[in-house]
Amino acid sequence: MTKIILRKRKDQPVRRFHPWVFSGAIYKIDGDVADGDVVEVYAANGDFLALGHYHDGSIAVRIFSFEKKVLHQDFWNYKLDRALEYRFRLGLTQNPSTNCYRLVHAEGDGLPGLIIDIYDKNAVIQCHSIGMHRQRLEIARALQHIYNDQLESIYDKSENVLPKQYAANIHNDFLLRDTESCIVHENNHRFQVNWVEGQKTGFFLDQRFNRQFITPYVKDKTVLNAFCYSGGFSIYALQAGAKEVHSVDISEKAIALTDQNVELNGNFKGKHKSYAADVLQFLKDNTKQYEVMIVDPPAFAKNLKKRHNAVQGYKRLNKLALEQISSGGILFTFSCSQVVDDRLFYNTIVAAAIEAKRNVRVLQKLSQAPDHPVSLYHPEGSYLKGLVVYVE
Numbered sequence: 233m234t235k236i237i238l239r240k241r242k243d244q245p246v247r248r249f250h251p252w253v254f255s256g257a258i259y260k261i262d263g264d265v266a267d268g269d270v271v272e273v274y275a276a277n278g279d280f281l282a283l284g285h286y287h288d289g290s291i292a293v294r295i296f297s298f299e300k301k302v303l304h305q306d307f308w309n310y311k312l313d314r315a316l317e318y319r320f321r322l323g324l325t326q327n328p329s330t331n332c333y334r335l336v337h338a339e340g341d342g343l344p345g346l347i348i349d350i351y352d353k354n355a356v357i358q359c360h361s362i363g364m365h366r367q368r369l370e371i372a373r374a375l376q377h378i379y380n381d382q383l384e385s386i387y388d389k390s391e392n393v394l395p396k397q398y399a400a401n402i403h404n405d406f407l408l409r410d411t412e413s414c415i416v417h418e419n420n421h422r423f424q425v426n427w428v429e430g431q432k433t434g435f436f437l438d439q440r441f442n443r444q445f446i447t448p449y450v451k452d453k454t455v456l457n458a459f460c461y462s463g464g465f466s467i468y469a470l471q472a473g474a475k476e477v478h479s480v481d482i483s484e485k486a487i488a489l490t491d492q493n494v495e496l497n498g499n500f501k502g503k504h505k506s507y508a509a510d511v512l513q514f515l516k517d518n519t520k521q522y523e524v525m526i527v528d529p530p531a532f533a534k535n536l537k538k539r540h541n542a543v544q545g546y547k548r549l550n551k552l553a554l555e556q557i558s559s560g561g562i563l564f565t566f567s568c569s570q571v572v573d574d575r576l577f578y579n580t581i582v583a584a585a586i587e588a589k590r591n592v593r594v595l596q597k598l599s600q601a602p603d604h605p606v607s608l609y610h611p612e613g614s615y616l617k618g619l620v621v622y623v624e
Contacts, residue, residue: 234263243275249609253293268362285363294344308374332416340605385411447472453523463490521558550584570615
């Protein structure tokens with residue numbers, strides 16, 4: 233196995249269990265190596281440190297084991313079994329009210345580059361590294377093992393998140409049968425999920441707790457769900473007794489899915505209206521004051537180079553929301569841009585409130601659901617941040 237030898241005094245992050253080796257920390261590579269290869273990482277003094285997948289880039293090695301292991305099928309069975317045990321402890325497995333959850337959350341589960349979401353008896357794999365994609369068949373076998381061959385389908389949806397040169401030669405494909413969609417339950421709410429056609433793996437599972445969190449605030453209130461996608465927050469608001477809910481998304485497919493999900497959950501005729509529109513333009517044209525607003529945009533920045541523009545975008549968006557929310561209203565605002573950390577997001581909302589000239593109190597800080605865990609040694613895994621604010 234190829235050995236990655238680190239420079240002197242560059243081994244401390246790995247000794248502290250951080251799962252990334254940056255290219256600048258490497259002294260030499262002992263052996264031939266290609267993107268996706270499994271490599272051993274050693275300190276300058278010869279100490280073995282870790283096993284990981286190599287990639288010729290800024291993050292050169294993504295570590296999946298700090299112990300020497302033989303990568304037989306048993307290794308992948310063990311890693312996924314540990315992930316499933318954690319979800320069992322969270323009360324997510326065999327849960328009659330919720331049958332969709334994230335099984336593997338990359339570094340948070342010790343498997344950088346790998347995402348696995350479960351929708352009832354269907355698994356969706358998304359590999360963000362070439363190394364994990366090359367292990368997809370072992371991962372699929374491990375899924376069948378830990379679920380006792382009860383899965384109805386396993387879908388690999390990695391094409392759009394892998395490096396372009398590699399992705400040009402692969403396609404999203406089923407690794408087990410070919411179920412494309414199903415109706416899932418989340419806290420007794422019903423959602424149609426299509427992992428082949430939908431965004432990400434089909435549904436935004438990371439907002440589960442935050443969707444539940446809005447319910448005490450929406451009874452008999454007018455609610456705006458901006459960037460609604462499939463209507464998650466809208467369904468929770470309607471079920472919790474909101475007087476009126478408006479859902480806005482630029483995607484007509486998303487709006488059609490939102491309307492379908494509203495129908496799945498009851499008769500809300502006259503209480504829900506959806507708009508296929510650009511959210512910023514909708515807010516600029518809007519004359520209605522909402523009592524509760526949910527602003528949950530897609531990532532405005534996926535790398536550091538775009539962070540400044542992203543911050544300006546979040547400020548413009550939240551300024552419009554704060555200007556239009558009614559006195560005594562509550563704003564739920566989110567960012568899923570990993571490069572915009574908690575403090576920067578908080579300061580951006582402060583800047584938006586100053587420009588909107590509103591008196592604002594912070595009620596709560598929000599984050600991703602616990603089935604999207606953050607390793608203590610990898611704080612970069614905390615990507616979703618939210619603020620709940622009261623606006624006078």
